[in-house]
Amino acid sequence: MALVPPPPTLPPTTPPNTYLVSLLIYPNHWAYYIPSPVAPNIGVLLHATGDTKTGFKFSIQRSYDLSLPENQNPPPTHRIPLQWVDERWFDEERMLNGGVCVEDWKPVCGFEEVVGEVGMTGWGEGLDDEGDKSCQDWVIKVAEELVNSEVFGDNVVNYLYTIRMAEWL
Template identity: 25%
Template sequence: MPRTIYLAVLSRGTQPAHYAVYIPTGDTGDVGKLIHVTGNPAQGFFLEFRRNYDFEAPPTKLPTDSPSASGRSDTVGNKEIGDTIARDRFESVATTVQPPGRSPNPFDPSAPNCQNWLLDYIEKLVAEGYVPNSAISVVRNAPKVL
C-alpha cells in the first residue's frame, strides 16, 4: 500500500539545513521515523535511524553523537537514540549509500554533508522503484539554509 514520505528540512541557524527522510508511523501524525546521516564535515557522518521521532515533543539533548554500543535504540525522554541496524526496505537501501567522510577542508561551504547524502539516497530509492522520480526535484529544490 503506498504511503507518503516527507523531506524533513530542519533549521540549524546560519549553518546548512539538516535534511532527513521522515516516514510517519501511521496515516497521520507527528510521530514516525527519521532516516538521515548525522555528523559534520570535520569528523565525517554516520547513518542513523531515529524511530518514534516526535516533532511535537520538546528537543532532547542526547548524551552522545554516536549510536549505542549495541547498535540498538535506547530512549532519552520521549526521543529515541538512533539505531544503525536496518529493519525495513527503506532502511536497507539507506545502508547502501555511503555517508560523507571527513572533508579535507571542513570549513569549505561546498564540503559534502547530509544534504548531499540525502540526494544520493533519494536517487537510489528512485532507481529501486520505491519513490517516483519527482522526489529528486523535491530534494534539489529544498532550501539549503533556513
C-alpha cells in the same frame, strides 16, 4: 531557506497500503521522516549525523516524536511530503520499535536498507570520494538510489535538486 518551491504532487487521498515519506528541513539539516499512519507526529527519522570535519554516519531514530520539546530544538522549518510508498518496503512494528524511542543504525526493512547503503561508512570518512559535503547531498543521493530501486519517482529527485539549489540563491 526563505522560499521553498512546491513539493511533488501527491494524490488528494491516501493510496491504500502506503506510507508517506516526507522531508524534514531544519536549519542546516535535512532528514527523511516516515510517520506512523495512526500518529503522524510519531515516526522514523532517517538522517546523516556528523559534519564535514568528522564525517557523517547514518542514523535511524525510531518512534521519534516530533511534538516533544526535546525534539523541537530546533524545530523543523518545513515538513514536506515527498511520495507515498508501497507498504512492502516497510515493517512498521520493527521500524517504530514497539513505541520505544531509540537511536539505531541497523535497517529493519527494505526502505531502510536502501537508505543505509548510500555512502555512509563511518565517522571521519565523509560521504564519499566524490566531494559530497553535507546531509543535504546525502538526502539527494538517497533519493537517487530510491529511484534506482523503483521506490521513488524521478520527480522527488528533481524536487530535492531544486530546493538544494534554492539554498544557494
